[in-house]
Amino acid sequence: MKAIFVAATGQNVGKTTSSIGLLHLFQSSGLRTGFIKPVGQTYIDIDEIKVDKDALLMKLIFDLPDELPPMSPVCVPAGFTSEFLQNRHKYTHLKDSIARAFETICKDKDIVVVEGTGHAGVGSILGLSNATVAKMLGIPVILVAQGGIGSSIDELVLNAALFQQEGVEILGVLVNKVMEGKYAKVRELVSGDLTYKGFDPLGFVPFRPSLSMPHVYQVCRRVGAEIIYGEDEMTEYVENVAIAAMAPQNFIGRLSHGSLVIVPGDRVDNILVAINYHLLGQKQRSKIAGILLTDGLRPDPSILNLVQKSNIPLMISKEDTYGVASKVVSMTVKTQSTDLEKIETIQSLYKEFVDMEKLCGKLGL
C-alpha cells in the first residue's frame, strides 16, 4: 500500500481538483484507491455526523467503499481554535483519531490520497499542521502550486520549507491553473527552476474558466437571495456577470450566453432587454442564466409575469447592487460531486498534463 499527501501553497490553489485528478488516474489504472481528509475545515451534517465536504465529494464521485467517519476524522468548525486553546486537555486524542482513521482507510488499498487543508502550516494551532500530519503518517507529499512564475515559486519554496523541516519527502510539484496564453513560457521557466531547486515537476495543468463558473443556485445561496421564479431552471452555469446600471442601448452589449443580470428592481427597461435577449436568441446560444434583482425592489406584477413566461430564473436580494455584485464576483467556486461536466474536464486535464508514469514510478506502483 502506498499513500501520498496532497498539499498546496495556499487556499483555493487546487488541492481538491488535484485529488480528483489523481484519484481518477489511479482508479482508471485499476488500482484500489482510498481517500482521507485528516483535518477538515468545511463540514456538512450528513449521516447524522459532521463530515468534511471534500470527503463526501470523493466518496460520491469515486464510489469509494469506506464509511465517511474515517474519511474525515477531525473537523474544525468555526470557533474551534478558541475552544481548543482554552481546553487543550480535552483534545489530546486528535492525532490518534487521525492515525486510526488512516489505518482503516489503508486496508485493502493500493493507493490512498491524503488531502491537506490550506497551506503547509494550516492546523499548527492544533498541533496538526499539514507538515506534522504528513510526518506522523510517514508519507511523501505532492505540493500543488498556483500557475505563475514569481510569486508561485516564492510560495512553493516557503511551503516546502515546513515539510522539509519535518523531514517529509517532497515527491514532486503540480503546477495548477496555468493561464493558457502563458502556458509554454510558464512551463519552460518554472520547470527549469523547480529542477534547479531540487523539486521534481509532475505536471502543468492549464486553467479552464469553466471550472470557476458557479451555478445560478450557488449564486443565489451565496447572496442569500429569495427565488421568485424558475427554481427548476437554476442548473445553468453563470458564464459572466452583467450589471445593468446603464441605459438599455449600452447594457445590451454587455449580455452574452450564460449572463447573470444583476439589476435594481426598478430598472424595468433593462429587465425587458434581458428577457428579449433571452427569447430572441436562444437558438444562437444566448441564454440568460438568471436575473438577480437588487435593493429589494420588486417590479410590477405585469413585468414579473413576463419574466416567468420567459423561464429565466428570477431572484431578489434586499442588498444594493454594489453589495450583491461584490459577493458574486468574489465567489470561490468549489467543485461539487454533481458537477458532472467539471469533473470530466478535471479528469481529462490530469490525464493529459500530469506525468502519471513518473508519479507511479516515484511511488513504486
Place this chain on the structure above:
Amino acid sequence: MLLTEEKHDRVAVLCIDGRIDPVTSPAFEAALLGMIQRGERSVVLDFAKVGYISSAGLRVLLIGAKKMKKCQGSICLAALQTSIKDVLAVTGFMNLFRLFKSKESAVLELTANP
C-alpha cells in the same frame, strides 16, 4: 421504505415513502436503475413522503443522474421537504436536478417539455 411506480403517458414516476438510508438505498437504486434500463427517459422522483436521505441515498441519485445523462433523459425531483432540500443544497445536488413543488407539476412540465 415503500416504492411505488406510476406511469403518466411518457413520464414515469417513482413515489418514495420512508427514509433513504444505507438499509433502504439498495432497493431505491434497483428501482431507479430498473426504470432507466427499461427505457424510461423522463423520470420524476416523488419525495413528498421522504423525511431523511443519507449519503448512500445521494450516491443513488448521482448514479441515476449520470446514467440518465448518457441516455439524454432527465430525472426531476418533486415535493422536497425542507430537511431534504437543505441536504441537497449543501451537497450541490440542487444543481443537478430540476425541482418541482409537486409530482403533478413535474409530470405536467415533462409532458409538455420532455
